[in-house]
Each structure stands twice: as C-alpha cells, then as structure tokens.
Amino acid sequence: MEAxxxxxxxxxxxxxxxxxxxxxxxxxxxxxxxLAAEGAPALSLRAVARELGMVSSALYRYFASRDDLLxxxxxxxxxxxxxxxxxxxxTCPPADTAGRWLAVGRAIRGWALAHPHEYALVYGSPVPxxxxxxxxxxxxxxxxxxxCGIIAEAAASAQLTPAADLPPLTPALRREAxxxxxxxxxxxxxxxxxxxxxxxxxxxxxxxxxxxxxxxNIVEDNEAFFEQALRLVxxxxxxxxxxxxxx
Numbered sequence: 001m002e003a004x005x006x007x008x009x010x011x012x013x014x015x016x017x018x019x020x021x022x023x024x025x026x027x028x029x030x031x032x033x034x035l036a037a038e039g040a041p042a043l044s045l046r047a048v049a050r051e052l053g054m055v056s057s058a059l060y061r062y063f064a065s066r067d068d069l070l071x072x073x074x075x076x077x078x079x080x081x082x083x084x085x086x087x088x089x090x091t092c093p094p095a096d097t098a099g100r101w102l103a104v105g106r107a108i109r110g111w112a113l114a115h116p117h118e119y120a121l122v123y124g125s126p127v128p129x130x131x132x133x134x135x136x137x138x139x140x141x142x143x144x145x146x147x148c149g150i151i152a153e154a155a156a157s158a159q160l161t162p163a164a165d166l167p168p169l170t171p172a173l174r175r176e177a178x179x180x181x182x183x184x185x186x187x188x189x190x191x192x193x194x195x196x197x198x199x200x201x202x203x204x205x206x207x208x209x210x211x212x213x214x215x216x217n218i219v220e221d222n223e224a225f226f227e228q229a230l231r232l233v234x235x236x237x238x239x240x241x242x243x244x245x246x247x
C-alpha cells in the first residue's frame with residue numbers, strides 16, 4: 001500500500017517535470033529562431049513570451065533573465081558541437097590519429113554549416129553586456145578536448161613528427177604551454193602544445209571565414225579549401241599521414 005501511495009504521489013511530479021522540460025524546449029527553440037532573425041543582442045524574454053502566447057511573468061519561472069536564457073542556448077550549442085566532434089572521433093580506429101583528426105575537423109565544419117546562428121553565438125562576436133558563467137566552461141571544452149586527445153595519443157604512440165626549427169618560446173609562453181600540455185595533452189613538449197593552439201585557431205578561423213562570408217570572391221570551393229587547411233594544420237602540429245608522408 002505504501003509503495004502505491006509513493007507512486008501516486010510521484011506521478012504528478014513526473015508529469016510536471018515532463019511538461020516543464022517540453023516548455024523549456026519550446027522556449028529555447030523560439031529563442032533560436034529569434035537569434036537567426038534578429039541576432040543575439042536583440043534577444044528578449046518578452047518577445048519570446050509573446051511569440052509563444054505566454055505572459056512574461058510565466059516565462060520568468062523558466063529563465064530568470066535574458067542572460068539565463070542565453071547561457072542555456074550557449075551550453076546547448078557547445079554541447080552539440082562537442083557531441084558532433086566526439087561522435088566523429090569514435091568512428092575511427094583509436095590508433096588512426098590522422099584519420100581521427102580529419103573526421104573531427106570535418107564534423108566541426110559540418111555542424112557549423114548546419115547551425116550557423118548557434119555557431120555564431122559561441123564563436124562569433126561577444127554579446128554586449130553578457131558575461132558567460134562558469135557553467136559554460138565544461139561544454140565549451142568538449143570539442144577542444146577531443147582535438148587535444150588526438151594529439152596526446154599521437155604523441156604517446158610515437159605518431160608525431162619531431163618539431164622543426166621554430167621560433168623560441170618566451171619564458172611566459174613556455175610556462176603557459178607547459179600548463180596546457182600537462183592539463184589536456186598528456187605532457188607533450190611545449191612547442192607541440194603551442195602548435196596545437198595555432199592549429200585550433202586556424203581551423204575555427206577557416207570555419208568562421210567561410211560562415212561569415214569573408215571568403216566571398218576569393219575561395220569558391222570552400223570544402224576543398226577547408227580539407228587542405230585541415231591537413232596542413234594537422235601536419236603543422238606533427239600528425240603523420242596528412243602531408244603526403246607515410247603514416
């Protein structure tokens with residue numbers, strides 16, 4: 001009897017949670033539509049409520065402010081691109097670090113092209129007056145950790161070519177690179193960590209240039225250009241099998 005009593009008491013809670021989750025999803029979907037139409041700076045809880053046929057006070061039960069709603073959208077976007085990178089990485093044999101690098105890079109570009117406004121929200125211009133809270137850090141790190149993991153595993157399995165002659169690192173940059181290498185790249189040499197950071201910025205820079213129209217009248221075959229860039233920066237990091245040499 002007591003178990004039945006607990007079940008009946010929990011049922012309304014479950015139903016309420018389900019309704020809340022559905023409405024939260026509808027709110028975020030409408031907010032994404034407004035992002036696409038108006039841009040992040042113009043996002044307004046009142047406008048979202050109006051489009052959903054809600055009073056503003058009801059919407060505030062789900063998101064206390066515009067910034068809370070923005071944070072939810074940012075976390076979702078980072079999680080989505082991170083999940084795309086992780087899924088692409090998982091399709092390749094672990095030992096095929098060059099293949100994993102290519103698969104992940106293509107997945108990042110593919111997700112960005114399919115979700116341009118969400119990509120712009122997290123990798124475009126900062127939203128005026130918005131400060132990202134701590135809860136965005138973990139989701140934002142997912143895609144980076146995939147790329148860093150590939151480099152760390154390539155180094156551990158002797159699949160990284162030795163560093164070429166490069167400009168020496170300043171003491172401050174060397175300390176920062178050592179910290180990054182220890183934290184997320186399995187302790188690779190500082191020069192490799194710096195090259196990895198350069199590669200990360202180059203890849204996302206290429207995606208952003210394509211998405212925001214900066215290659216107009218310059219590059220026609222964006223896919224071929226990105227593929228070349230993906231291989232070049234991977235080879236720059238030291239991954240074997242990307243620049244014509246034997247894997």
